[in-house]
Amino acid sequence: MHWGSLDNFLAMGGYGFYVWISFGLTLACLLFELYGLQKRHVNSQGDI
Amino acid sequence: MLKVRALECRRGASLLMSDFNMSLEAGQLIHLQGANGTGKTSLLRIISGLSTQETGKVLWNDVDIRTAREDYSSNLIYIGHQPAIKDDLTVLENLTVSLKLNGVKVDIKRLEEALEVVGLARRKNLPARVLSQGQRRRLSLARLWLDQRPLWILDEPFNALDVQANKLLEERLDQHLVSSGMCILTSHHTPNIDKKLLTEVSLGL
Amino acid sequence: MNWYKFSSPKTFYPVAGSLAPYFLGVAGALLILGLYIAFFLAPTDFQQGEAYRIIFVHVPAAWMSMFVYLIMAGWSVVGLSLNSKLSYMMAQALAPTGAIFTFLALVTGSLWGKPMWGAWWVWDARLTSELILLFLYVGYMALHSALDDVRRADRATAVFALVSAVNVPIIYFSVKWWNTLHQGASVSLTQAPAMAKIMLMGMLIMSISFWMYTIGVALLRLQCIIAEREREIIWMNEAQRSE
Amino acid sequence: MKIAGILQALLWRDIKLAMRRQSDVVATLFFFVVAVSLFPLGIGSAPSLMHAIGPGVIWVAALLSSMLSLNRLFSSDYADGTLEQLLLVPMPLTLILAIKIFAHWIVAGLPLVILAPILGLQFDMGAKDIGILVLSLILGTPLLSLIGAIGAALILGMRGGGVLLAILVLPLYIPVLIFGAGAVTASVNGISPEGALSLIAAMLTLGVVFAPFAAAVALRISLE
Numbered sequence: 001m002h003w004g005s006l007d008n009f010l011a012m013g014g015y016g017f018y019v020w021i022s023f024g025l026t027l028a029c030l031l032f033e034l035y036g037l038q039k040r041h042v043n044s045q046g047d048i
Numbered sequence: 049m050l051k052v053r054a055l056e057c058r059r060g061a062s063l064l065m066s067d068f069n070m071s072l073e074a075g076q077l078i079h080l081q082g083a084n085g086t087g088k089t090s091l092l093r094i095i096s097g098l099s100t101q102e103t104g105k106v107l108w109n110d111v112d113i114r115t116a117r118e119d120y121s122s123n124l125i126y127i128g129h130q131p132a133i134k135d136d137l138t139v140l141e142n143l144t145v146s147l148k149l150n151g152v153k154v155d156i157k158r159l160e161e162a163l164e165v166v167g168l169a170r171r172k173n174l175p176a177r178v179l180s181q182g183q184r185r186r187l188s189l190a191r192l193w194l195d196q197r198p199l200w201i202l203d204e205p206f207n208a209l210d211v212q213a214n215k216l217l218e219e220r221l222d223q224h225l226v227s228s229g230m231c232i233l234t235s236h237h238t239p240n241i242d243k244k245l246l247t248e249v250s251l252g253l
Numbered sequence: 254m255n256w257y258k259f260s261s262p263k264t265f266y267p268v269a270g271s272l273a274p275y276f277l278g279v280a281g282a283l284l285i286l287g288l289y290i291a292f293f294l295a296p297t298d299f300q301q302g303e304a305y306r307i308i309f310v311h312v313p314a315a316w317m318s319m320f321v322y323l324i325m326a327g328w329s330v331v332g333l334s335l336n337s338k339l340s341y342m343m344a345q346a347l348a349p350t351g352a353i354f355t356f357l358a359l360v361t362g363s364l365w366g367k368p369m370w371g372a373w374w375v376w377d378a379r380l381t382s383e384l385i386l387l388f389l390y391v392g393y394m395a396l397h398s399a400l401d402d403v404r405r406a407d408r409a410t411a412v413f414a415l416v417s418a419v420n421v422p423i424i425y426f427s428v429k430w431w432n433t434l435h436q437g438a439s440v441s442l443t444q445a446p447a448m449a450k451i452m453l454m455g456m457l458i459m460s461i462s463f464w465m466y467t468i469g470v471a472l473l474r475l476q477c478i479i480a481e482r483e484r485e486i487i488w489m490n491e492a493q494r495s496e
Numbered sequence: 497m498k499i500a501g502i503l504q505a506l507l508w509r510d511i512k513l514a515m516r517r518q519s520d521v522v523a524t525l526f527f528f529v530v531a532v533s534l535f536p537l538g539i540g541s542a543p544s545l546m547h548a549i550g551p552g553v554i555w556v557a558a559l560l561s562s563m564l565s566l567n568r569l570f571s572s573d574y575a576d577g578t579l580e581q582l583l584l585v586p587m588p589l590t591l592i593l594a595i596k597i598f599a600h601w602i603v604a605g606l607p608l609v610i611l612a613p614i615l616g617l618q619f620d621m622g623a624k625d626i627g628i629l630v631l632s633l634i635l636g637t638p639l640l641s642l643i644g645a646i647g648a649a650l651i652l653g654m655r656g657g658g659v660l661l662a663i664l665v666l667p668l669y670i671p672v673l674i675f676g677a678g679a680v681t682a683s684v685n686g687i688s689p690e691g692a693l694s695l696i697a698a699m700l701t702l703g704v705v706f707a708p709f710a711a712a713v714a715l716r717i718s719l720e
């Protein structure tokens with residue numbers, strides 16, 4: 001564990017902004033896709 | 049001989065026909081009947097090999113038309129809804145090209161005779177765009193007088209024709225059948241030919 | 254066991270539904286493991302600092318974007334040669350996920366590029382190829398949605414997927430050639446860090462996680478597609494009966 | 497020879513039809529010239545700049561004007577029903593489409609090749625570079641027609657198909673653009689363009705073999 005403190009971890013050696021947006025956006029896209037599919041699934045089942 | 053076996057046909061999600069059977073023998077004419085949207089044109093397109101069916105088979109002399117496409121095409125004249133006429137070519141050029149594309153030797157004298165028969169001889173050098181609907185139909189039908197093939201598939205051939213042209217086409221159909229040709233067509237009225245040669249087939253579930 | 258039976262959409266529907274959660278579960282577990290490696294086990298790169306950690310999403314996303322397109326083309330071949338509806342649906346179900354990975358590869362690439370190259374976008378060979386791949390995905394999906402007749406849409410997009418997949422290597426090669434001709438960016442995201450074993454490990458685990466995610470999501474989307482098409486047929490039949 | 501007669505009739509028909517509608521051909525050519533002339537107006541006309549952008553600009557414009565004419569390849573035959581008749585010609589559709597694509601190149605691609613030297617002069621290209629430009633276009637524009645035919649077959653009969661055609665076809669044009677413009681750029685910079693030219697020739701060979709077949713498959717799907 002070479003980060004020492006949470007602040008250091010979040011700062012990512014000064015590249016925090018780029019790193020966290022990359023990972024955050026990836027997760028957000030995948031979760032959003034799952035959420036959208038869930039909704040589409042419910043729609044495709046309903047009112048037959 | 050043409051056979052249609054256990055045909056199922058869909059347009060989009062809707063079922064047009066299922067387990068449809070039919071056979072057509074030399075010297076026989078089938079008149080397809082049915083209301084709008086029952087799949088008359090779809091059936092003709094499948095039989096001519098332009099569309100594919102969901103299931104079932106179309107056999108020409110007991111061979112699936114999908115496996116012997118070119119052989120089948122050379123036995124067939126299909127005339128669809130649209131007259132297949134290029135506006136920018138003259139009447140004579142249109143007829144010449146359509147024959148040449150089907151590998152028919154073009155004899156200019158016979159061509160002019162055929163145009164005479166369908167009443168377009170005087171317009172032979174005019175661009176096709178000046179023709180009326182009825183004249184266009186006559187021009188596309190002119191092939192029937194020039195190209196000897198056993199099977200005719202005609203989609204509404206009587207459309208836009210006047211009384212005289214109607215009679216002309218019926219006479220040609222009679223001749224074709226007597227010389228043991230086959231024909232399948234759609235039409236709003238029953239063609240006035242020898243009843244022994246005519247079979248009515250109704251579509252619609 | 255009769256596998257052929259599963260090639261019918263109706264029988265495959267419940268199978269897809271019961272398999273999907275497992276794939277998604279494995280994807281989630283591997284994702285956590287991968288992220289742990291990415292942030293806590295992988296050392297800092299002496300040249301790029303911590304920014305190189307973007308590689309752990311960028312490279313797997315870029316790999317996935319290419320793989321998914323090839324697999325779509327594969328399903329298209331199966332569909333065209335066997336005329337099986339399920340294969341077409343499979344290709345259709347994969348497309349949006351592939352497009353998302355392409356988009357992510359582009360965005361993370363440019364997020365890495367800003368601190369490293371000093372610009373959000375550099376015409377680097379990999380990024381340019383990804384951009385063209387995104388165009389192909391968009392074209393595929395646009396073609397499918399523009400065609401109303403599902404049968405035609407399935408088969409037309411299959412032809413496009415096949416033709417464009419053959420083009421993907423040519424595009425990649427031509428872009429690389431172009432890059433050397435015009436002396437493009439010299440540092441690229443993947444060549445910079447001296448690949449430690451643990452980094453490769455992390456990237457591999459993230460990739461497998463994305464793989465599992467893709468399969469799970471594609472199965473779910475497949476279910477939606479099957480259900481939607483089924484419903485349309487039921488509607489049409491009702492309309493016909495009431496006439 | 498029956499097959500040759502049929503193919504000859506088709507080629508004659510397509511070229512004759514294009515000649516009777518010369519305005520279409522002329523409009524495409526004019527677009528080519530206008531599009532190329534826009535770039536110096538937008539970017540500036542310093543000689544060094546002209547040398548740098550010339551090959552790319554001419555190639556991009558050739559690509560776009562070739563794409564604009566793609567719609568004509570099948571749509572008018574489709575509208576009047578002659579395309580159906582072509583499908584029923586007793587001959588492999590692949591061969592028929594190969595001829596149609598060739599005819600399209602003669603009326604839409606060849607004029608671009610002929611006009612290109614004049615545009616090359618506008619960008620201050622030397623005789624050798626213009627030669628390479630013409631050569632690259634001779635090898636490249638048939639490829640544009642070949643790839644484009646697949647796209648045109650896929651979008652046949654579709655409302656607003658033009659934009660979709662661009663989305664489908666332009667990404668596939670990229671390698672042709674890269675090697676085509678690359679060959680000329682190399683020549684302008686005094687490097688041998690041979691590599692790029694032979695790559696286009698290789699792609700053209702592949703295209704001639706496979707594209708008519710793919711277009712035939714696509715056309716049958718679209719006409720169902």
